[in-house]
Amino acid sequence: MSDMSIRSAYAGAVTSSPRWLTGPEQRAWQAYRRMTLLLNARISRELADxxxxxxxxxxxxxxxxxxxxxxxxxxxxxxxxxxxxSRLSHHLTRMQQRGLVSREHCADDGRGAVVVLTDAGLRKLEEAAAGHVEAVRRHFIDLLTPEEIDAFAGIGETVVTHLTDEGGAPA
Amino acid sequence: MSDMSIRSAYAGAVTSSPRWLTGPEQRAWQAYRRMTLLLNARISRELADxxxxxxxxxxxxxxxxxxxxxxxxxxxxxxxxxxxxSRLSHHLTRMQQRGLVSREHCADDGRGAVVVLTDAGLRKLEEAAAGHVEAVRRHFIDLLTPEEIDAFAGIGETVVTHLTDEGGAPA
DNA sequence: CCGCGATAGTTGACGTGTCACCGATGCACC
DNA sequence: GGTGCATCGGTGACACGTCAACTATCGCGG
Known part of the structure; x- marks a missing residue:
């Protein structure tokens, strides 16, 4: 969903008008899309490397x-x-194969399973943590003023609250 | 990457200190993670439905x-x-199979390919656009004040500029 | 104790994204 | 006009995420 694309697609498509995005609104939406694309890619990549x-x-x-x-x-x-x-189950299977976690039966509940962080998993976590924090700082936190940090947190929480209240939680 | 997790993992892992995230910084990072997770899921879902x-x-x-x-x-x-x-190529293959786009040889450049939006693809786009805009409004834009919209755009652009300048572009 | 819906968790199929690699063409330089 | 390297685009293998279906257990009402 880039820049003008939605607008022109929409303009070509419809004659009456729902409320289209204004310039500043488009700018914010585009910034959101691009920021998440690039920031997630970058932080994932550094973590993986x-x-x-x-x-x-x-x-x-x-x-x-x-x-x-x-x-x-x-x-x-x-x-x-x-x-x-489902997502968690699949991912745990993969992590279990790599020895990072293990599964145990749950004593209290015959249906249940307990995931355990293995020693190898803990070592990996310790190995990763500092670098990850630095990446988050370098590519996000340190680019913003304290006021921007607070403003961003407020905006994010507004959106999250709206989505969780409205029944948008994942399956 | 939720909430306290990075911090406690880090605290358990290291004795000297890189610059850990302060409370407000953690709040912003958590808000970012949760917002993107929920917002992307929600908007994708409405579009698909x-x-x-x-x-x-x-x-x-x-x-x-x-x-x-x-x-x-x-x-x-x-x-x-x-x-x-690579991503685009894979995705075009799938969309081509559904008749939304087609590929043509490029006259100018023997290596090249041209993607064309089919009539069916255009109809789909027109069908989708209005609903998509409304979803973006309902779950994001309309939740924020004009000041927040601008602030958010500025923050996003700061991050995007940093990442593109630093050579973080996708392959 | 039985039946039965709700809950915990897993699985298979499939769409999506990445990485490494490949074949083919373009292009500059000799 | 050949050589060599960059660029264009595609492919196969694999990791990830979603959906729908499934098994097994829980726990409640009879």
């Missing part, structure tokens, strides 16, 4: 790392990460 | 729609979209 972890790998590891006993019910982990169960 | 197009499908269609003669060299299209050639 540094230590062979993908972005989702790091997410899982860091969430497990802060869990009590370095273990967590699959479902609870999915909720915390805003991931679908 | 409305007219069976994925987000990348719409990107390609709208870029082609604003091209002269509704056609474009593959390479130029990739550059405009900030996509890798």
């Amino acid at each position: 540094d230590c062979g972890l993908s972005d989702p790998d790091y997410d899982v590891l860091s969430n497990l790392g802060e869990s009590a006993e370095r273990r967590c019910r699959v479902n609870e982990l999915a909720d915390r990460m805003l991931w679908s169960r | 409305d007219c069976g197009l994925s987000d990348p499908d719409y990107d390609v269609l709208s870029n082609l729609g604003e091209s002269a003669e509704r056609r474009c060299r593959v390479n130029e299209l990739a550059d405009r979209m900030l996509w890798s050639r």
Whole structure:
């Protein structure tokens, strides 16, 4: 969804008018699209080059790392990460094959499973953390003034609140 | 990359200190991560439900729609979209199979290919555009004040400029 | 204790994105 | 007019994410 494209596509398509985006609005939307595309690509790439972890790998590891006993019910982990169960299950399978996590049966609930951060997983996480923080700083945080940081956080939270309240949570 | 996770992982991992994220900085980073996750998911989903197009499908269609003669060299299209050639090639193959675009040989350059928006592709684009704009408004633009819109655009552009200048462009 | 809907988690199929590599053409330089 | 390298674009293998379907267990009402 780049720049003028939506507008011209729309202009060609319709004769009456829903509320099209104004100039500043288009600018914000374009900035959003491009920023997320480039920033995610860049941070993922540095993480992968540094230590062979993908972005989702790091997410899982860091969430497990802060869990009590370095273990967590699959479902609870999915909720915390805003991931679908399916996505998490697939990803855990891949990470398990690489020895970063393991699965255990849950004593309390016969249906349940517990994911455990292995020692190898913890080492990987420790290896990755500092570099990841630096990347986030270098490509995002340090580019902004403190006022911009706060403004951005507020905007993001507004959007997140709207989406979670409106039933937009992942399956 | 959620909330406290990076911090605690880091705190467990290292004894000396690179510059960790402060509270407001963590808040901004978390807001960014969650906003992009939820907003992209939501807008993609509405687009898919409305007219069976994925987000990348719409990107390609709208870029082609604003091209002269509704056609474009593959390479130029990739550059405009900030996509890798490989990604675009794969996606064009899939869209071609669905009849949304077609490929032609380029007269000027024997290596080249030209992508053309088919009539079916144009109809799909027209069908999708209004709903897409409304979704962008409903879940993003209309949630923000004009001041926030401008601030956001400025922040996004700062980040994009930094990343493109630093050689972070996709392959 | 049985039936039955709800919940936990997994799986398979498929669309998507990346990486490494390839074949072909263009182009500059000798 | 050949040599050599860059560029154009495509392909195959694989990682990732979604959807729909499935199994197994839970827990409630009878």
